[in-house]
Amino acid sequence: MSQKILVWGAGAIGGTVGAYLSRAGHEVAFVDSSPVHVEAIKRDGLRIEGPVSQFTTRAPAFLPDAVEGEWPIVALAVKAQHTDAACRQLMPRLAPDGYVLSLQNGLCEVVIEGLVGRSRTMGALVGFMGDQLGPGVVRFGQRAKFCVGELDGRISDRATALGRLLKDFEPNVEVTDDIWGYLWGKLTFIALLYGTALGTSKLTELFASEPLQPVWRELAGEMVAVAVSEGATPRAFDGLEPAAFAAGASREAARRSMQAMAALLVDSPKTHSGIWRDMAIHKRQTEVETQIGPVLQIAARNRIRVPALTRLLAMIRSVETHQIAQSDALIPELLEGWPERAPAPGASSGAAL
Secondary structure, eight states, rough: OOOOEEOOHHHSHHHHHHHHHHHHHHHEEOOSSSSHHHHHHHHHHHHEEEESSSSEEEOOOTTTTTOOOEEEEEEOSGGGHHHHHHHHHGGGGGGEEEEEEEESSHHHHHHHHHHHHHGGGEEEEEEEEEEEEEEEEEEEEEEEOEEEEETTOOOOOOHHHHHHHHHOOOOOEEEOOHHHHHHHHHHHHHHHHHHHTTTTOOOHHHHOOOHHHHHHHHHHHHHHHHHHHHHHHOBBTTTBBBGGGGGOHHHHHHHHHHHHHHHHHHOOOOOOOOHHHHHHHOOOOOOOHHHHHHHHHHHHOOOOOOOHHHHHHHHHHHTTTTSSOOOGGOOOOOOOOOOOOOOOTTTTTOOOO
16 A cells, blocks of 8 residues: 655665655655755656666655645654754654654664654664765665664554555565664664774775774674663674673674674675765765764763773764874774874874863
8 A cells, every 4th residue: 555755865765765665656755955966856856776776766856945745754864963953844744643764873763752752753773775876866785684663662553554664665674672772783883884984995894804803892892881771782683793792792702793794795885884985075074973972971871981982983073174084094093092193283183082
């Protein structure tokens, strides 16, 4: 049965999911803040490029202030730092009995439920890989774990219905009773991605690098510790085994998890993360402040030491502001006690807070 869904943010994630749903016959409309992207979709349709599949779908596209009507499902797929503003814009368009589905990375559901209410918020783990290549063009690079769930852990009728809807995008979509576990699992993976984004080599090379294994254990281990302090158990997906990085786990278990993640990426056209692309190609800010930042706040509240994550945020900031340049040599500096570099003239090293 055809469903009505408004996709707010038509980039790599929203564009991919929305295009598949549109092609399957659902009533999809796209909203995006980029005038050139919206115009391209209006003019030529939204084109999905391989390797997973290639097709073009035609669906209405609007700038945020031009969309009209009420929508029972709003799939929010903007960058984490734009969550609050986008929620305030979409609220007049959300049907009284509708809900917002967060197709984002981080703890964006906390922001969303604070504005629209927990009963009108759904969460998702987005594991698949994609990139926006240009106006009206999105690359769907690789299928991966995708699941949705209620924030209170219920397997509700609407969660089940949403799962049926999303099968038109991902046949193996999971409706979970532990979305927070998956969100913290994804945050563990995101911490690793931010670490690799400090460098220039491919994800597969950095994940599999033996000298960097202590860095990966520390980053992931700190994230798992913060999750546990919040009463969550990070869930495994796509080669990542958060338990392998928890206190007391062996170095070999962590190494096996890193090798498993690297192996899954060997044939992927996505050689670097979207975080890396933001800094190296687009020369724009990443989502670090609204993805890693809240984790540091939770750690401080729960008295969890997170020196590597703290350094990570500081160093990403320094790369974003062009105080330091991306280099594989930066990555070991995430470890506490690593000798700090002398700062460049007129710039801070960014190696530690």
